[in-house]
Amino acid sequence: MLPRCLGKSSTLEILILMFNSFNGDIPPFCAKKNSLKLVGLGYNRLQGKLPRSMADCTRLEFLNIGNNQISDIFPSWLGVLQVLRGLILGSNAFHGIIGKPPTNHEFPNLCIIDLSNNLFSGMLPSKYMENWNFMKYVVANKGSQYFGSQYISTNKYTYYIVVSYNMIIHVKGVELTYVETPYVLRLIDFSSNRFEGEIPASIIGSLRALYFLNLSNNTLSGHIPSSLGNLTALESLDLSQNKLSGRIPGSLAQLTFLEYFNVSHNHLWGPIPLGQQFGTFLEDSYQGNSGLCGKPLSKKCEGSESSRLPPPSSFEEDEEAGFTFEFDWYVVLPGVVSGLVVGVVAGNTLADKKHEWFVETFRRRRKSTTARATRGRRT
Numbered sequence: 001m002l003p004r005c006l007g008k009s010s011t012l013e014i015l016i017l018m019f020n021s022f023n024g025d026i027p028p029f030c031a032k033k034n035s036l037k038l039v040g041l042g043y044n045r046l047q048g049k050l051p052r053s054m055a056d057c058t059r060l061e062f063l064n065i066g067n068n069q070i071s072d073i074f075p076s077w078l079g080v081l082q083v084l085r086g087l088i089l090g091s092n093a094f095h096g097i098i099g100k101p102p103t104n105h106e107f108p109n110l111c112i113i114d115l116s117n118n119l120f121s122g123m124l125p126s127k128y129m130e131n132w133n134f135m136k137y138v139v140a141n142k143g144s145q146y147f148g149s150q151y152i153s154t155n156k157y158t159y160y161i162v163v164s165y166n167m168i169i170h171v172k173g174v175e176l177t178y179v180e181t182p183y184v185l186r187l188i189d190f191s192s193n194r195f196e197g198e199i200p201a202s203i204i205g206s207l208r209a210l211y212f213l214n215l216s217n218n219t220l221s222g223h224i225p226s227s228l229g230n231l232t233a234l235e236s237l238d239l240s241q242n243k244l245s246g247r248i249p250g251s252l253a254q255l256t257f258l259e260y261f262n263v264s265h266n267h268l269w270g271p272i273p274l275g276q277q278f279g280t281f282l283e284d285s286y287q288g289n290s291g292l293c294g295k296p297l298s299k300k301c302e303g304s305e306s307s308r309l310p311p312p313s314s315f316e317e318d319e320e321a322g323f324t325f326e327f328d329w330y331v332v333l334p335g336v337v338s339g340l341v342v343g344v345v346a347g348n349t350l351a352d353k354k355h356e357w358f359v360e361t362f363r364r365r366r367k368s369t370t371a372r373a374t375r376g377r378r379t
């Protein structure tokens with residue numbers, strides 16, 4: 001069990017107990033005035049709920065509680081934490097709908113959120129996403145005013161943050177120095193839950209600084225919003241294993257940094273967009289959609305289905321969808337909240353495929369430094 005005194009220290013800044021076999025409840029944290037910035041409890045066997053007292057950890061920047069057995073609802077009460085950057089709750093037993101946030105400024109600094117492999121249901125939390133301003137504006141090397149030299153790890157991505165604003169990706173003993181402000185990474189992983197309904201078009205289209213979006217393995221329906229074409233920093237988009245229908249919007253061909261794209265196992269049809277990155281995706285990005293045609297699939301498009309035609313889902317339609325969605329949202333109503341958290345820092349031993357993929361991505365990105373520097377995103 002985690003010793004109770006852990007939560008009581010007023011000077012502790014970094015607590016990393018990842019990759020152990022701690023079990024039982026998480027003791028109350030931040031009962032007193034505290035300095036906790038990073039809490040990494042991922043990859044243990046912790047149970048019960050997140051201690052509500054964590055809302056008093058006013059300096060908390062990164063919380064990783066991923067890969068435990070926590071059974072709780074979405075910790076909306078952590079939304080008051082003004083400097084929280086990363087919230088990793090993946091692979092637990094979090095459940096229930098994520099309702100409306102109590103105010104319009106919940107999680108104001110959030111850059112990384114991983115809710116994957118839980119039992120969340122209902123609509124995607126669009127009212128929260130609306131407030132995630134840090135995912136909206138591409139930052140031009142503002143420096144890490146919040147961190148000194150620290151080792152941070154999410155469940156899936158492990159990286160160092162060092163004083164010089166360099167990020168070192170660590171996987172399987174390979175070290176890649178990546179000259180970048182640590183918080184340039186913007187990530188949403190809502191995969192493998194029970195989210196349903198449409199992808200909120202206008203809200204998702206406003207999160208322009210996103211690098212990584214994974215909505216795979218839910219029961220999302222409706223069209224793929226063409227507003228995704230506005231996420232110009234996006235490098236990875238996984239929408240596979242949902243119930244999405246309609247065409248793949250041609251606007252996605254504008255995403256020149258997209259390195260991973262997966263829409264397999266949906267109900268999509270029509271031509272696959274041509275050009276740019278779409279020349280690089282292979283057949284297994286599209287499998288399990290009987291209606292798709294065009295390269296790289298062997299099925300040719302019929303005469304009228306030229307790949308260059310704009311998709312039928314115009315942006316107006318998307319806006320409309322967004323509107324209906326918001327209406328539905330009020331019907332669904334709040335009703336959520338609480339839980340606790342944790343997250344961060346730790347092992348460089350994770351070695352799942354995604355990891356390698358991510359590292360590979362960064363490695364390749366380093367090569368394209370010149371191209372991106374012109375846009376002020378690389379030093």
Ligand SMILES: *[C@@H]1O[C@H](CO)[C@@H](O)[C@H](O)[C@H]1NC(C)=O
Pocket residue numbers: 116117191192214215216217236237238260354
């Ligand atoms: C997205 O999430 C699914 C399920 O959690 C996972 O299998 C898949 O590898 C993820 N995609 C990416 C690009 O990381």
Ligand SMILES: *[C@@H]1O[C@H](CO)[C@@H](O)[C@H](O)[C@H]1NC(C)=O
Pocket residue numbers: 205226227228229230251315
């Ligand atoms: C992309 O952003 C521009 C500028 O804000 C906006 O006018 C346009 O409608 C957006 N396009 C989509 C497809 O969301």
Ligand SMILES: *[C@@H]1O[C@H](CO)[C@@H](O)[C@H](O)[C@H]1NC(C)=O
Pocket residue numbers: 216240241261262263264265284285
């Ligand atoms: C896309 O996802 C499916 C399952 O969700 C997986 O089988 C397939 O390998 C993925 N494609 C790529 C290119 O990763």
